[in-house]
Amino acid sequence: ALEKERAESARQETEVLAELSKQANETSNLQNLCETLFDHLEGQYGIENQALFVVDNDTFELTPAAARGGVGPEERQRWLNTFRINLKNDPGTMSSTYIRQKTFYIRQIPKKLAGKDLEIVRTLNPRSILQVPLVLQGNTVAIMVADPAVALTQEDIKSIERMCDQIAGAVRTTALLQATQVAREEAVASKEEAEVARAESDALLENVLPSITAKELKESGRVEPVYFDNVSVLFTDFVGFTKAAARLSPAELIQELDGCFSQFDEVSRRNNMEKLKTIGDAYMCAGGLPVPNEGHAIDACLTALEFRSFMNQMAEVKDQLGFEFWQIRIGIHSGPVTAGVIGKNKFSYDIWGDTVNVASRMESSGSPGMVNVSGSTYELVKDLFECEYRGKVQAKGKGELDMYFVHRIKPELSADEEGLLPNAMFEMARTNLDMDEVEALKAEAHNARYGNAEGFASGSRESQDVQNGAAGGDRIESNGRSGGERRKPAGARPLSEIDYDRQGW
Known part of the structure; x- marks a missing residue:
């Protein structure tokens, strides 16, 4: 009976992972992909407060791509727009998770915090911390951060790790697509600004x-x-x-x-x-x-x-x-x-x-x-x-x-x-x-x-x-x-x- 229960549980998880992978690969929007992951984590484990950080290889920084819960929408958006973690010199747990490529989980927030951990706790006010690295071809491409409302078992954590592994490729692809789109938009804006500046320069030159x-x-x-x-x-x-x-x-x-x-x-x-x-x-x-x-x-x-x-x-x-x-x-x-x-x-x-x-x-x-x-x-x-x-x-x-x-x-x-x-x-x-x-x-x-x-x-x-x-x-x-x-x-x-x-x- 126990073996049958384990087999059924594995079958259900396989179906969940397949559905998650399908939904992840159907979108080219990183925020939509994050929402898909958040929905599965909340549905499976009751986790309401979550965030996904992606690695910017150009600046060697962790930047939050999306977040759910913790604070109000406006304050959360300000945090998403400004929060960055320098992976070269930050002494906090996020840098450690990035380097070690191992899941970090503590049920109770310690009083003494280092680096950006203190800012995360002040902003999101978590009760516990779960950090799961998303690793692709030996490189950490993102870190999923969650605040589980109830204690997670070792099997729960393994299941969440498999869920994150399943979407690591999609996260990396959509992050690159989004970065490319942003760069293209910035290039267009820069070109337009250059044209405006050139027109102003020409007008000034013809004025003198x-x-x-x-x-x-x-x-x-x-x-x-x-x-x-x-x-x-x-x-x-x-x-x-x-x-x-x-x-x-x-x-x-x-x-x-x-x-x-x-x-x-x-x-x-x-x-x-x-x-x-x-x-x-x-x-x-x-x-x-x-x-x-x-x-x-x-x-x-x-x-x-x-x-x-x-x-x-x-x-x-x-x-x-x-x-x-x-x-x-x-x-x-x-x-x-x-x-x-x-x-x-x-x-x-x-x-x-x-x-x-x-x-x-x-x-x-x-x-x-x-x-x-x-x-x-x-x-x-x-x-x-x-x-x-x-x-x-x-x-x-x-x-x-x-x-x-x-x-x-x-x-x-x-x-x-x-x-x-x-x-x-x-x-x-x-x-x-x-x-x-x-x-x-x-x-x-x-x-x-x-x-x-x-x-x-x-x-x-x-x-x-x-x-x-x-x-x-x-x-x-x-x-x-x-x-x-x-x-x-x-x-x-x-x-x-x-x-x-x-x-x-």
Whole structure:
């Protein structure tokens, strides 16, 4: 009868182990596998408080994969997320079980505990401890930890060991699959973070460098210096700034400067000017680089007139409020420069050459509220703007230089009374068309609007309608090309191609 009872018990255990193995191999989720094991232990031996620790071979640590009972769900989850046992130096029983690969069982928790055992007891509050190693091909892959509510017999422990042996392979496989999935998710997240960081870096780079220059730097790791045959450099300075700044708090001072320079940035961008830097209360920008164009001097003058108009408007508002506000002094000079990027950690796009020095002298030799330009700039804009010759003016370190005040766009080329907005005729004139072609375009526009060119004259009302067409939103074109498309590109060459024997270099 005893033999028959033992045989029946063995048969039942075999069925349980087969069912456990079947369920274990049907899942690829480690947590689900742990729940299957916990269910069998609770059903067979009434064990409610359990945990499964898996070995991380990369960090040589034991980490809890799942737990049941002992504490509330939230506290248990926090423990699962943070608890680790370093198998190299922890003196507790878990490290010993890992190394010895033998089951450890005590019915009553001792008062003195070592290593992580103390933390386990404080967190899970067990009455007894059962530790069963899961060994696969001579390696401990996990440890099952339980708190049996009743004393276990030697046969019970042997049965639990066989149960753990049965699922050791499945635990190892699912743990590896889960680790691979986590690594894949972390790699995807890392890639996404890298892409976000790269996008932020690119945006920051394009915020401090011209787009075309930033692209060259990203693609080749360097920016080749470029010599430009002719660009226009613009400097501004606030008259009375030092005196006014002394009466402002640091926050108020920065707020005032930021308000002005932010507006200058927008005006510069709109007029194809490249902002280069601000130094104190000075603002520097240039036209005709990094993408060359022959309209750089015109762009610079349009920018300067808008700068002055904005500052005048601000002065009126401040005056009405009883606040002091500074005036602006603007200088422009056109000539050759070398442009490039300096710095390794903090990049800066800058220009060098005597043109920069002369432009600075144009500003310092000017007058408050005026746009002061050199003779070379004047020759490039005289047909489009009302200019006043100042004569030869002494400039520090440069001797006497021809200087001109630019007051406004010529009335017949302006779409507004102040002479700030170009009309259609301005756009045609800036494309370097000769006067015969301009007159032909005017006649063409007249014919398109009125049906014939009889009586068409530059001083007629119809002519004025054509000239001022931009004010009403019309833009006169020729051969289907815009004014910008008809501009000829200005010269720009890599610095390596420049003849340094030229005068002044």
